[in-house]
Amino acid sequence: KAGVTQTPRYLIKTRGQQVTLSCSPISGHRSVSWYQQTPGQGLQFLFEYFSETQRNKGNFPGRFSGRQFSNSRSEMNVSTLELGDSALYLCASSLAGGFRSPLHFGNGTRLTVT
Amino acid sequence: GIQVEQSPPDLILQEGANSTLRCNFSDSVNNLQWFHQNPWGQLINLFYIPSGTKQNGRLSATTVATERYSLLYISSSQTTDSGVYFCAVPDSNYQLIWGAGTKLIIKP
Numbered sequence: 001k002a003g004v005t006q007t008p009r010y011l012i013k014t015r016g017q018q019v020t021l022s023c024s025p026i027s028g029h030r031s032v033s034w035y036q037q038t039p040g041q042g043l044q045f046l047f048e049y050f051s052e053t054q055r056n057k058g059n060f061p062g063r064f065s066g067r068q069f070s071n072s073r074s075e076m077n078v079s080t081l082e083l084g085d086s087a088l089y090l091c092a093s094s095l096a097g098g099f100r101s102p103l104h105f106g107n108g109t110r111l112t113v114t
Numbered sequence: 115g116i117q118v119e120q121s122p123p124d125l126i127l128q129e130g131a132n133s134t135l136r137c138n139f140s141d142s143v144n145n146l147q148w149f150h151q152n153p154w155g156q157l158i159n160l161f162y163i164p165s166g167t168k169q170n171g172r173l174s175a176t177t178v179a180t181e182r183y184s185l186l187y188i189s190s191s192q193t194t195d196s197g198v199y200f201c202a203v204p205d206s207n208y209q210l211i212w213g214a215g216t217k218l219i220i221k222p
Contacts, residue, residue, distance in 0.1 A: 033210070037155075043200070043212045056208050088155055099204040102162035103147060108155050 001027060004093050006106035013113050018079040021109045025072050025093030031055075032074040033103070034066060037088040049074055050097035078111075086113045116141045116205045120213035127191050128221050135186040135216045137201035144204060146177050146184050151215075152197040160186070160199075191220045 005024040013019050025032050034046040045058035049068035066076045072093075078085055090108045095101040117140040127133055137146065145164040151157045161168050161175040163184065168175050172192075177184040188195055198215040205211050 042214055043202075045209050048208070058209065090157060092157075097208075099147075099202075099208060099210045100145065102159050103149075103202075103210070104159055105149075105157040108157075110155070 004091060004104055004106035006089075006091050006109050008109060009107065011109060011111045013081050013111065015081055015083060015113060017081050018077065019081060019111060021076045021078075021089055021091075021111075023074045023076070023091030023093075023106060025074070025091075026104055029093035029095055029104075030072055031094045031097040031101075032068055032072065033092050033094075033099075034074070034076050035090045035092070036060075037090060037108075038086075043090075046076065048097065048099075055097055081113045083113050086111060115207075116143070116203060116211050118201060118203060118211050118213040120199075120201060120216050122216060123214065124217045124219075126219045126221065129191055129193060131191050131220075133188045133191060133218065135188070135199050135218075137184045137186070137213055139182050139184075139203050141205075142179065142182070147202050147210075148175055148184070148186050149200045149202065150195075150197050151200065152194075157200075188218075191218075193220045193222050196220045 031050045033048040036044045048056045052068045063079045068074045088108045092103040092105045119138045148160040163177045165179045172189045174187045200215045202210045202212045
């Protein structure tokens with residue numbers, strides 16, 4: 001069974017630009033959640049999608065948005081990039097929503113904003 | 115909200131040693147997960163363990179939900195065990211709350 005796939009692996013953007021990250025979950029998993037990881041802040045929850053609906057959202061500004069498609073693939077968008085958005089963005093999939101089943105992570109997208 | 119504390123924050127061991135990592139949580143939880151993040155950033159789910167004990171090779175985990183803690187045991191450490199170990203629990207708002215992690219370095 002293929003794992004969670006995130007693309008791209010690395011990304012370099014300039015302040016003010018926008019970026020879209022993609023995540024394909026494990027086959028059969030309907031929940032996709034996104035996290036931001038920075039050295040100073042650790043793992044911060046962005047949002048969770050289950051069957052195309054956003055079930056939960058972390059404490060991030062509206063510049064961070066996401067969506068989930070009918071095939072459970074998910075995208076995350078960050079608009080008007082700031083230097084502080086430089087981070088490792090991790091996507092995780094699970095069978096059940098609400099973190100009631102094991103989480104499986106992709107390899108992440110490392111975003112650098114210059 | 116629920117608080118998750120991990121100890122120790124850092125651990126340096128020689129290859130072959132055993133270790134115990136601890137995760138304390140401040141409120142009752144329905145489940146707990148342990149993860150290992152390797153030096154390249156990859157996060158691997160080690161255990162999904164609401165209560166009781168589970169074993170997977172050299173690793174085992176025990177969660178005592180009534181006393182609000184979980185332990186991760188690593189036996190006969192190998193250099194590939196190096197990295198950061200996180201525990202995470204869901205809160206009442208269905209968000210996953212993470213501990214700050216234990217950074218483990220295994221020296222050859």
